[in-house]
Amino acid sequence: MKIKTIASGSKGNCSIVLCKDTNLIIDMGISFLTLKKTLEENSLSFDDFSGILVTHCHKDHTKGLATLMSKTKLDVYIPEDMYDSLKEFVPYPKCKFIEDKFHINDVEIELIHTSHDAPSSVGYIIQQENKSLVYVTDTGYINRKYLEKMKDKNCYLIESNHDEVMLMDGPYPRFLKERVISDSGHLSNRTTAGYLQKIIGKNTKTIILAHLSETNNIPEKALEAIAEQELPKNIQVLIADQYKEGPMIEV
8 A cells, every 4th residue: 555645735635545456546636647657757647546535625626627537437425414515526426425334446445524614624534454544634532432443553644733822813803723632623743743643653654744724834844743643663754745746655
């Protein structure tokens, strides 16, 4: 299993996950041509993919979805309650409605129901054979029942959206600051670091900190919060970038 982030942040989000014969796109908040170019540079095409997973309906996760639907044969895997918020982008016949646990070929996927101001927003636990990946962005908190399910996975891609001091001292209007820090907003560096301290295990190899705010965060602050938790030194910690593709990570 491999993961590559193509874009991560408030201007657009998209990643690809490669699982032997089953390849998946997660979110389509970038242009069709940007994704096509990245796939070609990695000797891939849309025909190599089994479908797309969507975390929620916000534009930075869906703005390229309509074009993707019109130019490929890919199906979209979403909870049924998410469909109304995506129907302008996704033709009904291309939807595969999913339960909390489902399979795409031999890949096992379990939903993490996130807390965000969007209908039926979700994250994913993706497993194939002995490889495992957790993918969680855009949530104000993570329910403890999901933390238990998330323990000791090989790779975590998890939101580390803002530094709390930068947010509160920054230029956002008060209503927007309150949205970001609310239970239906975004995870702070400190909160994410605390969650990771609880869930990483002996099998954890890589942490990818994602969806960093360009206004209310910097990579150094996100990494500093992780360092304060004194996680094992053998774990690789990376920052997903808004404008640069990440490396292809072996899970």
